Amino acid sequence: MLYSSIWIEVIKTNIHQSVAIMRIKTLFIGIIVFLSTPLFSQDFQHYFDELNLKGSTTIYNLNDNSWVYTDSLDANRETLPASTFKIMNSLIILEEKAVNDENTIIQWDGKERDFYGYKMASWNKDTNLRSAFKNSTIWFYVEMTKDINRKKYKRYLKKSEYGNQVLSEKGIDFWNYGGFGVTPKNQIEFLVKLYKNELPFSKRTLEKVKEVMVSKKNEDYIFRDKTGWAKKDGIDIGWWIGYLQTIDNVYFFATRVEKNIDDKNPSFSRSRKAITINILKDLNIIKK
Numbered sequence: 001m002l003y004s005s006i007w008i009e010v011i012k013t014n015i016h017q018s019v020a021i022m023r024i025k026t027l028f029i030g031i032i033v034f035l036s037t038p039l040f041s042q043d044f045q046h047y048f049d050e051l052n053l054k055g056s057t058t059i060y061n062l063n064d065n066s067w068v069y070t071d072s073l074d075a076n077r078e079t080l081p082a083s084t085f086k087i088m089n090s091l092i093i094l095e096e097k098a099v100n101d102e103n104t105i106i107q108w109d110g111k112e113r114d115f116y117g118y119k120m121a122s123w124n125k126d127t128n129l130r131s132a133f134k135n136s137t138i139w140f141y142v143e144m145t146k147d148i149n150r151k152k153y154k155r156y157l158k159k160s161e162y163g164n165q166v167l168s169e170k171g172i173d174f175w176n177y178g179g180f181g182v183t184p185k186n187q188i189e190f191l192v193k194l195y196k197n198e199l200p201f202s203k204r205t206l207e208k209v210k211e212v213m214v215s216k217k218n219e220d221y222i223f224r225d226k227t228g229w230a231k232k233d234g235i236d237i238g239w240w241i242g243y244l245q246t247i248d249n250v251y252f253f254a255t256r257v258e259k260n261i262d263d264k265n266p267s268f269s270r271s272r273k274a275i276t277i278n279i280l281k282d283l284n285i286i287k288k
Contacts, residue, residue, distance in 0.1 A: 056069065081175050084228035089175070111139075113138070120135070163180060188253070188254050235258050251285050
């Protein structure tokens, strides 16, 4: 009986120790998950709701290695990149020497073009890569990429780890049509590599594209960015991606908004930047 009692006590002790160890492990795992979970705030989503739009904003803080998601599921969902692909495309065009440099003038073919019914006077004239990037001149990029085959594109996309690399679209501008897709999070990962010169392009090409991307510059910060707008499966897809370089940090962002094509929403175009700026202000990244 004595041996039985001792054995029972040993079992009880081992059980208590196992339970204690399991509790410690659970607590430890919980702490790790908490620390590795990106900052999430539902409060920011009201900016989309107020404009009757769906979408999300994703922000990456370089110094802190931290993420802000207004919608983490949307941040990992693929759609066409539209004209945000002009960042990657500009890198490829310059690297493949489709033009000598960003200032090489390409003659307009005389065909009047518009964008979903909007007259685009800036498109209907001779242009170069610098102005074509700023004005999202589709014909320029189509012309410059005609002689760059899909195998080269796939090679650059794979090395850059950009998008789903589905280039099945028969038309030249696969970034506006077809099955090619990229997520907001992947857009930022690509931009971080661009900033760090970690993409498969020469330093000369990288620096030229970074310079072309500058949209605003003052004593406090520099914006490098690109908008985009595509239509697919009855949905308008609007983008604004880029990065904000301050005196002591860099913040990368990707905002994507969506609406039904039939919905007349005058806020759609401006919302891409307006929502992003509001969130950057709320996070005290830029001054209110």
